[in-house]
Amino acid sequence: MADYVQRKNHFNIGLIARIMGILILLNGIFMFTCLPFSFYFGDGDWWALTEAGLITVLSGGLIMFYGERKGYKKEIKKKDGYIIVSLGWTVMAFFGSLPYLFSLENPSLTNAYFETISGYSTTGASILTDIESVGKGILFWRSLTQWIGGMGIIVLAVAVLPFLGIGGMQLFVAEAPGISPDKLQPRIKETAKRLWWVYAGLTGIETILLMTGGMNFYDAINHALTTMATGGFSTYNDSAASMSPYIQYILIVFMILAGTNFTLNYFLFKRMFKAIWTNEEFRYYAGIIISASLAIGGVVAFSSDLTIEKSFRDALFQVVSIITTTGYVSADYTAWAPFATMIIFVLMFCGGMAGSTAGGVKIVRHIILFKNSFIELKRQLHPTAIIPVRFNKKAIKEGITFNVLAFIMAYLLIFGLGILVMSALGVDLMTSLGAVATSLGNIGPGIGTVGPVDNFAHLPDAAKWILSFLMLLGRLELFTVMIIFTPYFWSRF
Amino acid sequence: MADYVQRKNHFNIGLIARIMGILILLNGIFMFTCLPFSFYFGDGDWWALTEAGLITVLSGGLIMFYGERKGYKKEIKKKDGYIIVSLGWTVMAFFGSLPYLFSLENPSLTNAYFETISGYSTTGASILTDIESVGKGILFWRSLTQWIGGMGIIVLAVAVLPFLGIGGMQLFVAEAPGISPDKLQPRIKETAKRLWWVYAGLTGIETILLMTGGMNFYDAINHALTTMATGGFSTYNDSAASMSPYIQYILIVFMILAGTNFTLNYFLFKRMFKAIWTNEEFRYYAGIIISASLAIGGVVAFSSDLTIEKSFRDALFQVVSIITTTGYVSADYTAWAPFATMIIFVLMFCGGMAGSTAGGVKIVRHIILFKNSFIELKRQLHPTAIIPVRFNKKAIKEGITFNVLAFIMAYLLIFGLGILVMSALGVDLMTSLGAVATSLGNIGPGIGTVGPVDNFAHLPDAAKWILSFLMLLGRLELFTVMIIFTPYFWSRF
Numbered sequence: 007m008a009d010y011v012q013r014k015n016h017f018n019i020g021l022i023a024r025i026m027g028i029l030i031l032l033n034g035i036f037m038f039t040c041l042p043f044s045f046y047f048g049d050g051d052w053w054a055l056t057e058a059g060l061i062t063v064l065s066g067g068l069i070m071f072y073g074e075r076k077g078y079k080k081e082i083k084k085k086d087g088y089i090i091v092s093l094g095w096t097v098m099a100f101f102g103s104l105p106y107l108f109s110l111e112n113p114s115l116t117n118a119y120f121e122t123i124s125g126y127s128t129t130g131a132s133i134l135t136d137i138e139s140v141g142k143g144i145l146f147w148r149s150l151t152q153w154i155g156g157m158g159i160i161v162l163a164v165a166v167l168p169f170l171g172i173g174g175m176q177l178f179v180a181e182a183p184g185i186s187p188d189k190l191q192p193r194i195k196e197t198a199k200r201l202w203w204v205y206a207g208l209t210g211i212e213t214i215l216l217m218t219g220g221m222n223f224y225d226a227i228n229h230a231l232t233t234m235a236t237g238g239f240s241t242y243n244d245s246a247a248s249m250s251p252y253i254q255y256i257l258i259v260f261m262i263l264a265g266t267n268f269t270l271n272y273f274l275f276k277r278m279f280k281a282i283w284t285n286e287e288f289r290y291y292a293g294i295i296i297s298a299s300l301a302i303g304g305v306v307a308f309s310s311d312l313t314i315e316k317s318f319r320d321a322l323f324q325v326v327s328i329i330t331t332t333g334y335v336s337a338d339y340t341a342w343a344p345f346a347t348m349i350i351f352v353l354m355f356c357g358g359m360a361g362s363t364a365g366g367v368k369i370v371r372h373i374i375l376f377k378n379s380f381i382e383l384k385r386q387l388h389p390t391a392i393i394p395v396r397f398n399k400k401a402i403k404e405g406i407t408f409n410v411l412a413f414i415m416a417y418l419l420i421f422g423l424g425i426l427v428m429s430a431l432g433v434d435l436m437t438s439l440g441a442v443a444t445s446l447g448n449i450g451p452g453i454g455t456v457g458p459v460d461n462f463a464h465l466p467d468a469a470k471w472i473l474s475f476l477m478l479l480g481r482l483e484l485f486t487v488m489i490i491f492t493p494y495f496w497s498r499f
Numbered sequence: 500m501a502d503y504v505q506r507k508n509h510f511n512i513g514l515i516a517r518i519m520g521i522l523i524l525l526n527g528i529f530m531f532t533c534l535p536f537s538f539y540f541g542d543g544d545w546w547a548l549t550e551a552g553l554i555t556v557l558s559g560g561l562i563m564f565y566g567e568r569k570g571y572k573k574e575i576k577k578k579d580g581y582i583i584v585s586l587g588w589t590v591m592a593f594f595g596s597l598p599y600l601f602s603l604e605n606p607s608l609t610n611a612y613f614e615t616i617s618g619y620s621t622t623g624a625s626i627l628t629d630i631e632s633v634g635k636g637i638l639f640w641r642s643l644t645q646w647i648g649g650m651g652i653i654v655l656a657v658a659v660l661p662f663l664g665i666g667g668m669q670l671f672v673a674e675a676p677g678i679s680p681d682k683l684q685p686r687i688k689e690t691a692k693r694l695w696w697v698y699a700g701l702t703g704i705e706t707i708l709l710m711t712g713g714m715n716f717y718d719a720i721n722h723a724l725t726t727m728a729t730g731g732f733s734t735y736n737d738s739a740a741s742m743s744p745y746i747q748y749i750l751i752v753f754m755i756l757a758g759t760n761f762t763l764n765y766f767l768f769k770r771m772f773k774a775i776w777t778n779e780e781f782r783y784y785a786g787i788i789i790s791a792s793l794a795i796g797g798v799v800a801f802s803s804d805l806t807i808e809k810s811f812r813d814a815l816f817q818v819v820s821i822i823t824t825t826g827y828v829s830a831d832y833t834a835w836a837p838f839a840t841m842i843i844f845v846l847m848f849c850g851g852m853a854g855s856t857a858g859g860v861k862i863v864r865h866i867i868l869f870k871n872s873f874i875e876l877k878r879q880l881h882p883t884a885i886i887p888v889r890f891n892k893k894a895i896k897e898g899i900t901f902n903v904l905a906f907i908m909a910y911l912l913i914f915g916l917g918i919l920v921m922s923a924l925g926v927d928l929m930t931s932l933g934a935v936a937t938s939l940g941n942i943g944p945g946i947g948t949v950g951p952v953d954n955f956a957h958l959p960d961a962a963k964w965i966l967s968f969l970m971l972l973g974r975l976e977l978f979t980v981m982i983i984f985t986p987y988f989w990s991r992f
């Protein structure tokens with residue numbers, strides 16, 4: 007019991023403030039990296055970015071200073087962890103929306119916040135109706151919010167979520183070298199740093215490769231930032247639709263990498279190919295991508311007059327874009343035959359690998375769900391036998407299986423509740439289905455009037471706030487946020 | 500282990516044949532009860548019914564005789580149970596479709612089988628485009644298939660499913676007097692008989708009450724048969740839409756009773772009101788009906804020019820019709836404001852109480868799902884504490900909670916797979932959603948082109964067979980059927 011009981015000083019306010027302050031400060035510093043682009047392209051937004059950066063850096067500094075002054079214990083308790091993660095993302099997004107508020111014509115707080123949380127959560131749903139008319143400095147900030155969000159996700163996945171006991175995240179962590187799922191250890195810092203280098207390295211390599219395909223440096227770095235974060239913000243109005251096949255294939259490869267557990271990407275750098283290929287989750291990940299692409303490619307080739315190559319490329323691109331929850335658009339999948347559109351919609355509930363920057367349910371959870379369902383049938387015939395679910399050749403503790411099932415149920419409950427609330431706001435059924443699925447899964451494009459060639463600008467303000475909350479909920483693996491709304495979280499035990 | 504291991508004589512073929520024979524025989528006898536109506540109304544179908552009845556009685560007798568000749572052990576093993584239940588329903592539906600095949604113009608086996616399995620499964624989805632043009636004898640058979648199906652469900656719920664270990668059914672059975680959930684006992688026969696009397700008694704009372712509202716005897720008994728079975732076949736083309744408010748209120752009351760655990764209905768006859776009101780599942784059942792009706796009634800009253808009474812009556816009628824999975828239609832809910840339609844769609848996944856004739860997921864499972872989700876959040880903070888789910892003030896064994904979660908997941912997986920297959924057959928997304936949800940939940944009307952004022956005639960044949968299978972799957976609580984498709988069911992252990 008000792009690890010969560012905190013009688014006096016219920017929350018470690020000093021430490022929470024200090025960490026939040028540092029997060030805000032770092033975001034402010036990132037804002038200044040947009041200035042070179044703003045000056046180079048002469049978009050006139052340099053002052054907006056400077057103002058936003060100064061306010062953010064100063065606020066972050068003050069909050070950090072307040073935390074230092076107040077004093078704190080160095081040890082992070084579980085409850086503090088939930089607060090830091092949920093509040094951190096929420097508050098960061100308020101500061102992150104300043105560049106939009108200071109630069110866009112007629113910005114509303116709702117729209118600016120929606121765009122920012124869509125960035126930090128790596129969702130990529132946008133209220134911008136004409137992306138290419140926005141200043142290059144601001145657009146770089148937009149891409150950067152996703153890249154920062156992706157960095158946050160990596161540290162969450164390797165260090166924070168397993169420590170907070172979020173379903174299934176313990177599983178892949180046990181795979182990562184030098185990580186104990188039970189305690190927040192100093193060695194985890196090393197692991198997080200190593201994975202950040204992988205993340206930054208892949209972003210650099212992708213930028214260069216995109217430039218070899220003829221993309222200019224600005225567009226290349228923006229797309230690299232949002233690919234690796236599985237964010238999906240593009241600097242083009244039509245996303246990936248007008249890109250050359252070569253560039254589309256590069257995006258496909260890097261989306262796949264971004265949806266892969268970053269520990270496996272580290273193995274890739276280390277040329278430990280066997281460790282990648284024997285990973286059970288990776289095999290399913292590859293298997294789903296291949297089979298869904300073949301099925302959709304066949305349907306598209308058969309039902310349209312596109313070439314075979316273009317049909318299968320579009321299919322592969324969209325399958326990868328949706329399963330990794332990136333959300334780039336090379337083709338309007340809602341215009342495909344219903345069966346192909348349906349597969350894409352189902353894939354919205356799939357998600358990439360745990361430990362990647364992808365959102366959604368994650369493949370490992372589906373594996374456990376399916377295995378447990380089959381085993382449940384077996385248990386029915388042999389009620390006294392104890393048959394554990396096995397993953398990566400190891401038996402999984404029943405508590406984890408339980409947690410994974412509860413996670414998936416919570417995901418679907420929130421999905422159902424979400425579409426109920428959206429329809430209460432007068433949004434039609436198809437759009438509700440699409441908007442909620444894509445926000446909760448941090449994907450980006452949906453179906454209905456928020457399809458791949460639409461945007462979210464026309465939704466009522468209340469809907470935008472709800473979707474913003476769903477993006478946060480999805481990105482933080484639900485339970486991290488939900489637990490804060492329970493009475494026992496606020497009780498002293 | 501002793502209760503399921505059968506080394507030699509893997510299945511008890513003799514006993515299976517005997518029980519199947521009896522079931523078919525009884526169905527044949529029921530067919531003859533349609534003759535008086537056929538003669539009275541002079542619909543010209545008496546020979547079709549007689550032919551069908553004779554074939555069915557003779558076939559049943561032969562199969563029974565084969566079973567007797569082959570010899571059998573009296574003891575029913577679990578695996579035999581799954582076979583009897585699944586095969587019984589499937590084969591009964593083939594014989595039950597004979598009256599349609601012999602009487603309808605241009606009957607196809609697909610359509611006849613669809614209509615019959617829709618009857619026995621108490622779904623009520625229909626391929627008939629003009630119900631009132633069908634002979635009265637045949638229509639009575641149509642209603643009777645639902646009533647027979649309802650009888651089957653009651654015995655399944657109190658005796659068979661708990662014995663087969665189907666998720667959550669053990670829970671309500673523990674509530675039924677004189678029932679042990681562990682063994683198939685002789686006393687269960689008594690309980691089943693008692694509940695059948697309640698079922699038949701309520702059918703009789705409803706017939707009389709409907710006649711006091713001005714309905715003729717024929718229509719009254721047909722509607723009583725299909726109300727108590729939560730079947731929903733009507734003898735009118737427009738279902739309940741043109742009925743008087745008085746008659747609609749009678750239907751509402753009896754639909755609610757039909758969706759109530761029949762043990763509670765037995766308590767009602769015994770005037771044990773406290774035992775009803777303290778039942779946790781009943782309270783939620785009542786609570787959902789009231790709150791959903793108020794919400795929808797408000798929306799309809801506000802967004803249409805109907806009177807307040809009519810708005811709330813329509814809302815109450817459709818909420819009760821959908822939650823009890825009866826499927827009568829008093830108003831086209833797909834024409835309501837999106838929010839109201841959405842609530843109806845969500846209710847399709849709710850279902851009535853366990854131990855009633857209602858289909859769907861059942862309320863008890865939702866209660867356990869929700870409670871477990873909340874407790875899971877608690878477990879996250881207190882990972883070492885053991886916190887069981889409580890239902891009706893008792894702690895529930897973890898195995899049952901597990902089974903309930905697996906059931907709900909299987910339900911949703913089959914739902915997802917169902918819409919995928921439907922769209923592969925070229926059915927549009929809305930219709931797929933509606934048809935699969937309504938078939939799996941044994942409800943009747945859906946959304947899209949199988950909405951409350953449409954029928955299923957226009958669907959492709961393959962879709963009809965798939966929906967027929969889904970009706971069976973839903974009616975038999977999924978696992979009963981699914982287990983037969985697993986390899987270990989056919990292994991010797």
Ligand SMILES: [K+]
Pocket residue numbers: 128129130236237238331332333448449450
């Ligand atoms: K995304």
Ligand SMILES: [K+]
Pocket residue numbers: 621622623729730731824825826941942943
């Ligand atoms: K029904």
